[in-house]
Amino acid sequence: MYNNVEAQPAAPKPPSSSQPNPFGNAFYGAGSGLIRGGLGAYGEKIFGSSSEYVQSNISRYFSDPQYYFQVNDQYVRNKLKVVLFPFLHRGHWTRITDPIGGRLSYKPPIYDINAPDLYIPFMAFGTYVVLAGFSLGLQGKFTPEALSWLFIKGLLGWFMQVMLLKVTLLSLGSGEAPLLDIVAYAGYAFTGLCLAAIGRITLKYSYYFLMPWMALCMGIFLVKTMKRVLFAEVRSYDSSRHHYLLLFIALAQFPLFTWLGNVSVNWLI
Incomplete structure (x- = not known):
């Protein structure tokens, strides 16, 4: 009535080839945030200054009709x-x-x-x-x-x-x-x-x-x-x-x- 076959023990997992880096996630998060924040601020500075430069020169040379x-x-x-x-x-x-x-x-x-x-x-x-x-x-x-x-x-x-x-x-x-x-x-x-x-x-x-x-x-x-x-x-x-x-x-x-x-x-x- 019941299955009396014993359960086979699970096979052991092979050891990982790479050692865990406790600083990896921290460096990755900080690095990606720094890249995103730096590039964003730098791009905003470039495009913001260029747009202000274009607007100032347009108003200087052409004015409002x-x-x-x-x-x-x-x-x-x-x-x-x-x-x-x-x-x-x-x-x-x-x-x-x-x-x-x-x-x-x-x-x-x-x-x-x-x-x-x-x-x-x-x-x-x-x-x-x-x-x-x-x-x-x-x-x-x-x-x-x-x-x-x-x-x-x-x-x-x-x-x-x-x-x-x-x-x-x-x-x-x-x-x-x-x-x-x-x-x-x-x-x-x-x-x-x-x-x-x-x-x-x-x-x-x-x-x-x-x-x-x-x-x-x-x-x-x-x-x-x-x-x-x-x-x-x-x-x-x-x-x-x-x-x-x-x-x-x-x-x-x-x-x-x-x-x-x-x-x-x-x-x-």
Whole structure:
């Protein structure tokens, strides 16, 4: 009824070939934790610093495009007075700073008359193209192709003005001005060109007085503006070289205004 077969004794286990290391688990845990923590902190430091570097350089060279369109009617009127009649501006030419988030930034144009904006340059550029086309119509030479060439001519003149200001700042060791600031300063030239174009349409001979006058006013405005930028960012510079370059900026406005103000079918002249 019962199985009387005796149980066989279990076979002995072979001895382990390796001796246990009482420090292995401790070293492994500490080592893996050190590797994970070290690499994590190092990677966070690298990527964190690189992202901050990219953000700081983007804000330095390009800024926020929305900043340049924070304008109102009062700002536009006062800014046009400063651009068209800079010698009547009795206030300072420096921008108003505003610390935000631990960083020093500038107040938008709606709060600072010296801040650059893109609203006036874009509106002035569009008005310049329209007035140029109207002038061609009065001459009996208006065609869609001629208007498109005038548009390209205006863009090329704007680009040349930007390059002039940018090269001047770079030559003086002050190339850190945001690109959109320079684009805005260069675009203010179309306000004077619009006024000269209106003089050509209404009183033909007044153009020959308004064009050099607007070029002179634009030169004064840019010299005042560039001096503010230079004094704010350049710590050491050659004073004589600095004045010669500013004089070159002012004189360059005369051929530029003459070229852009000459409304004709041939946009090269």
